[in-house]
Amino acid sequence: MKPEVGADHDQEPRENRGVSILDLFLRILAIIGTLGSAVAMGTTDETLPFSTQAFIFQAQYDDIPAFRFFVIANATVCGYLALSLPMAIYHVIRRGAAKSRALLIFLDSIMLAVLTAGASTAAAIVYLAHKGNASANWVAICQQYQSFCNRITGSLIGSFTAVLILILLISLSALVLYRKPK
Numbered sequence: 001m002k003p004e005v006g007a008d009h010d011q012e013p014r015e016n017r018g019v020s021i022l023d024l025f026l027r028i029l030a031i032i033g034t035l036g037s038a039v040a041m042g043t044t045d046e047t048l049p050f051s052t053q054a055f056i057f058q059a060q061y062d063d064i065p066a067f068r069f070f071v072i073a074n075a076t077v078c079g080y081l082a083l084s085l086p087m088a089i090y091h092v093i094r095r096g097a098a099k100s101r102a103l104l105i106f107l108d109s110i111m112l113a114v115l116t117a118g119a120s121t122a123a124a125i126v127y128l129a130h131k132g133n134a135s136a137n138w139v140a141i142c143q144q145y146q147s148f149c150n151r152i153t154g155s156l157i158g159s160f161t162a163v164l165i166l167i168l169l170i171s172l173s174a175l176v177l178y179r180k181p182k
Helices: 007-042 065-093 098-131 146-179
Strands: 045-047 058-060
Touching: 007 065, 007 146, 045 146, 065 098, 065 146, 098 146
Parallel strands: none
Antiparallel strands: 045 058
């Protein structure tokens, strides 16, 4: 006599496979976001056209430590996400891998913290570049360095998108672990 397989039992593995495929796709998107952000910020510099040999008016990302941290954070998270792809593929093939999902939740949480810290520190500097701070006598530089400011602002978009994707990845993994049959 064969045990009957209920509709709920059949549905659960397909749902987990769909979530695993979505997880893999989101990891690839996050890799693109963090890599693009690191490259965009790391290659940003602008020299004003009225610079002379005696005075060079130049803005570079590595003049500001917060931007260096941003590049390192994005590159680190990008590397981690690339290294996590085989585990994500494993979850597509083997849906009941609870221990590796729990490990991914833990590591994804650490990378979320690193990426959020990097993006937030850079966002504070970008805000000052756009608005300045009159009480501290810091002038806004984006009127002069428009290309520089546009690139650093664009790199923040990719990084904060990756932050949102990591939040979604953690939530999806937790959902799969929560729904796992006992």
